[in-house]
Amino acid sequence: MGNLAITADALSKRYWLGERKVRHNTLRDQAMHRLKSLANWREKRAEAPTSFWALKGVSFEIKHGEVIGIIGHNGAGKSTLLKILSRITEPTGGKADIYGRVSSLLEVGTGFHSELSGRENIYLNAAMLGMRRTEVQRKFDDIVSFSGIEAFIDTPVKRYSSGMYVRLAFAVAAHLEPEILIVDEVLAVGDASFQQKCLGKMEEVSRSGRTVLIVSHNMTIIEGLCERAILLEKGEIAKEGDAREVVKGYAEGLTMLAGTPMSDRTDRVGLGEVILTKIELLDGEGRIMAAAITGRETIIRMYYRCLVDKDFQYCRVSISVNGRKGHDLFVLSTDIVDPTPLTLSGEGYVEFLLSELPLTGGAYFFQSFIESNGLAQDWIKSAAPLTVLDADYYGTGKLCPPGWEGNGVLVRYKWKTGQLV
């Protein structure tokens, strides 16, 4: 076994779709179902419950001291894998062995209770994550000063801002000292400077020779922290190896996926009663374009179709633009600019009119989202590709500084000088 920290051998996990869809949450449902299946026992074979494999034969080895990134689309099996390794759920088949003390952080602030004070929650959360009380006592001052909320440590956390809450929660997590740390996307929270602090802590953890397994959608973090990465696709390992190589493969995959017709897409999340059918780019005159142009008037048109014959009230349609590595650049959402309730029915489209497109030349993705009455209807992470052709945004004949293409948005600004006497 040597210096292996984690070995996974043909791990599989099956979820029963039928169970999930028509979950018998009451005894009556269950009894009725039993009765029906008794009555139709002859046909039972035909309507076997559909199951789906969230993980299919995943095998890998991780050595002590390695920092491994796990990437993949929504529903690729990343969370399932972490849940199995954290012993939250059991695999259906296969096995895994972990050598060392494991702490898993699938959420910040697990077990926090809003009525309790910050101090009390530190003890509570630490115990949940497997820290001993004496250990917490020893590190208590460090945890508090890392969180930066010394003044409010005896205030109930229900009076905290969400930022303070996250700081405190991460501070506890950062002081765990397991041999193996399993982290799920926790860095997606908090303000930029705190994120920086967390990243620094993560690097420190990995430098101290501990094993870290991290799931993130942020490719920059994966490239920055991990030596090795695993790309999951539909529950299987699609690519494994040097983090930069795997991230590159993932980005290429995104391009291909975004190119497949909308109706064939299976990576959707939501109820699916209202679905997105097409995204079109139009110029200021309403002509369809294959690619957008920096700084020009641009219309993004999202076609939708309601699969249920009714009025869907309180809808929100939004689209965001993501860079090649999956980072968010900006978001357009119907509710932000106009609070009038939006009702969708039948088929139609929603247009977003941009007086000027604030993107540099390069390749991007649209991420689309439709909800009604607060319920997600259709969410597609990389719904369609967006190609932008570079143009002279500022009218000065200069393009953006090298390295910035596709990494940020353009803003209008002026500058001037002042002289200190």
Next chain:
Amino acid sequence: MSAHVHSQLAHSRTMTLPHVKIRPSRGLLHLDLSTVWQYRELIFILVWRDIKVRYKQTILGAAWAIFQPLAIMLIFTAVFSYVGQIPSDGLPYPVFLYSGLLPWLYISQALSRSTMSLVGEASLISKVYFPRLILPLSGTLSPLLDLVLAFLVYLGLMVWFNVMPTWRIMTLPLFAGLALLIALAGGLWLSALYVRFRDVGHIIPMFIQLWMFVSPIIYPVTKVPETWRSFYALNPVVSVIEGFRWALLPDYRVEFSVFVPSLVVVFLVLAGGLVFFRSMERTFADVI
């Protein structure tokens, strides 16, 4: 980068590192109670949290634990003793009633708390690992504090009605332990069922109500026809209450034969509950 430097260190560590085996579980009799013991600190902290949260933002605070049983006793005494003319084996009715109410209030509270414990902590179950058994267990432990406080009220009643305790009061923890086992046995079954079937949430209050009336709380066991008594004693709460009364009331006579069927039932339900809980446990995170 640092992997090489530390690999040697890691290598030497591997020898003593804990080894976690993850396998699909097979068979029902894999109980693994030693892990529960390893997590005893978490049990303690959950119980502490439960007690702390319960009386937050209340004016009376923990005084509720005293006020509540006292109020119930006064109401029941008014209804059942004065109006209902129910006998109390020659003792002052409030003392007789309270000695049965004491374990019953604990059992009903512990049972409903442990039943709700899993569903109430759904976010914990889907986000962090620990032996799930801890949740119903701490649900039965936290109302012990209320039991102790309610017991202080009983001491007050003894003084008020001039009832002298005997040495038998020392055996009380034994019967309290039996009460805990009853609540835990029921809690194991019901909490696991509740994850799957939310009906349990509707059934519980009725069930507890019914259970109270088939237990000798407001009336003495002697009211139950002799021929029915051994059947009646299948209800383990009968033993707990008889035990409490024997320990608390001077000259109280108990037929110790009632304990036999009760203990058998508790043991069977508890053992079955452990096995059932374990077999359901593996899907909690997927179903909850």
